[in-house]
Structures are given as structure tokens and as C-alpha cells.
Amino acid sequence: MLSDLLNEKTITVISGYGLSWEQAIATASKPLLDNGTIQHGYIESMINVVQREGPYINIGPQIALAHSQPDGNVNRVGMALLKTNDSIALTSQDHMINLWFVLAAIDSTSHLESIKDLTKLLTNSDNVVKLLSANSSEDIFKIIKNVN
Amino acid sequence: MKLAAVCQSGLGTSFMVQMNIQNTLEAEGLNLEDFELSHMDVGSATPDAADYFFIESTLETALSNLPKEKIVLLNSIIDADETKRKLNEILDKNNILHTEEQSKG
Numbered sequence: 365m366l367s368d369l370l371n372e373k374t375i376t377v378i379s380g381y382g383l384s385w386e387q388a389i390a391t392a393s394k395p396l397l398d399n400g401t402i403q404h405g406y407i408e409s410m411i412n413v414v415q416r417e418g419p420y421i422n423i424g425p426q427i428a429l430a431h432s433q434p435d436g437n438v439n440r441v442g443m444a445l446l447k448t449n450d451s452i453a454l455t456s457q458d459h460m461i462n463l464w465f466v467l468a469a470i471d472s473t474s475h476l477e478s479i480k481d482l483t484k485l486l487t488n489s490d491n492v493v494k495l496l497s498a499n500s501s502e503d504i505f506k507i508i509k510n511v512n
Numbered sequence: 513m514k515l516a517a518v519c520q521s522g523l524g525t526s527f528m529v530q531m532n533i534q535n536t537l538e539a540e541g542l543n544l545e546d547f548e549l550s551h552m553d554v555g556s557a558t559p560d561a562a563d564y565f566f567i568e569s570t571l572e573t574a575l576s577n578l579p580k581e582k583i584v585l586l587n588s589i590i591d592a593d594e595t596k597r598k599l600n601e602i603l604d605k606n607n608i609l610h611t612e613e614q615s616k617g
Binding site for chain 1 (some may be wrong): 519520521522523524525527528531532568570571574588589590591592
């Protein structure tokens with residue numbers, strides 16, 4: 365279930381004022397770093413991919429899904445979410461982001477159920493509106509729990 | 513018909529697109545057994561790997577080895593309506609009957 369991975373421990377809400385997109389990805393990932401899901405190299409890897417390939421992790425209006433190849437830097441499947449109340453430009457003003465999802469995968473299959481739930485959550489525009497107006501990790505967790 | 517969803521890593525967003533493709537095919541009353549759906553990273557996207565490749569539009573240049581007519585660019589991965597609209601155009605082009613024949617002409 366999505367709420368097993370995305371919950372009050374892995375969801376962060378901050379103002380985000382003055383933050384760069386690199387800092388946003390690092391801040392979003394911090395709970396996963398702290399609980400041993402990922403190692404620091406995974407954060408660098410997610411940032412490097414965007415520097416190299418562009419802002420393709422911008423999966424919908426105001427939403428990014430940062431992820432990369434595990435390359436030995438991921439210990440188990442994990443997800444995290446940072447909501448920045450300010451929009452932050454992901455490489456350019458054409459890609460303004462408020463919802464920063466982080467996905468840590470260990471292989472090509474074990475995270476797919478979570479991706480399915482995440483797709484269900486985000487393809488419903490009502491949910492996205494609710495996520496964007498939520499002001500605390502508790503509020504966001506309630507929205508995510510309702511999808512399951 | 514082989515439909516592939518492609519992203520840089522083949523891990524996250526490509527699977528989201530594959531799900532939206534599958535949901536559309538089901539909604540259009542088609543038999544999923546007539547289609548081969550997959551998701552892959554850009555390195556695996558060789559011309560023979562599928563009939564059509566769905567990809568987020570900023571990654572277009574990563575598929576420069578593929579014929580342009582096989583590439584379907586998506587502006588938003590989570591916009592299920594966009595995937596549906598573009599998939600229905602492909603179905604029409606290939607004379608595959610489906611429930612909503614909206615893009616004829």
C-alpha cells in the first residue's frame with residue numbers, strides 16, 4: 365500500500381522559499397536517508413540524472429517524481445514526498461514544482477504496486493488539488509490513505 | 513500491436529504511462545491480449561522493440577534512433593486524458609475499432 369511508504373514519517377511540508385531544485389530533492393529524500401532506505405549517493409544520482417537528461421521527472425503540473433537507477437545506493441524500496449508551499453523551478457521556469465516525490469527502487473519490479481497506487485492518486489485531479497492545498501504532513505497522509 | 517512506455521531509467525514514470533495505456537485499452541473495449549504492453553529505459557528502446565513508443569516530451573532527443581512516426585510525445589505523464597487521446601489516434605490510424613471513435617477525419 366502506498367501509505368506504507370508515504371506516511372507522516374516520509375512526508376515533509378516546508379515553505380521552500382529560496383530553495384534550489386537540487387536542495388528540494390535532497391530535502392525530500394532526507395527521511396529516507398535518515399531511516400536507512402537510501403545512501404547519500406542515491407540523492408546525488410537523482411540530481412545528476414536531471415542535470416544530464418533535463419527536467420523529465422516533471423510528470424505533471426507542479427509535480428516531480430525524482431528517481432534513478434539504484435546502483436547499490438538503495439537498501440530497500442522507499443518513497444518520500446516533500447511539499448514546498450513556494451513553487452521551485454526544476455531547471456527552468458517552464459517546470460515549476462510544489463510536490464516533490466522521491467522513489468527508491470531496488471530492482472525493476474518490487475516497487476510497481478506502489479507506482480500503481482501513486483498513478484491512481486495523481487491521475488485524479490481532485491487529489492492533486494487537495495495535495496497542493498494541504499498544509500501539513502498529516503493532511504497529506506489523510507489524502508494518501510484515502511486512495512488505498 | 514506492441515506499445516512501449518519509455519523513460520530514462522525504465523523504473524518509475526514509464527510504468528505510470530503503461531498503466532494509463534492499459535486503462536485506456538480496457539475503457540475502449542479492446543482485448544488486452546491483442547496488445548503487447550511494456551515499459552523500458554531509453555537504452556532498450558530499439559526500433560524493433562515496439563510499434564509505438566510513448567515518452568515524456570523533454571526526453572524526445574533520447575530516442576533519436578527511432579523513426580519519428582513511432583514516437584508519441586506526452587506533455588504530462590499523469591494526464592490520463594492526454595494518453596487516451598493520443599492512443600485513440602493510433603488506434604484510428606491502424607483501423608482498430610474501439611468504443612470512442614473520436615479522432616476520425
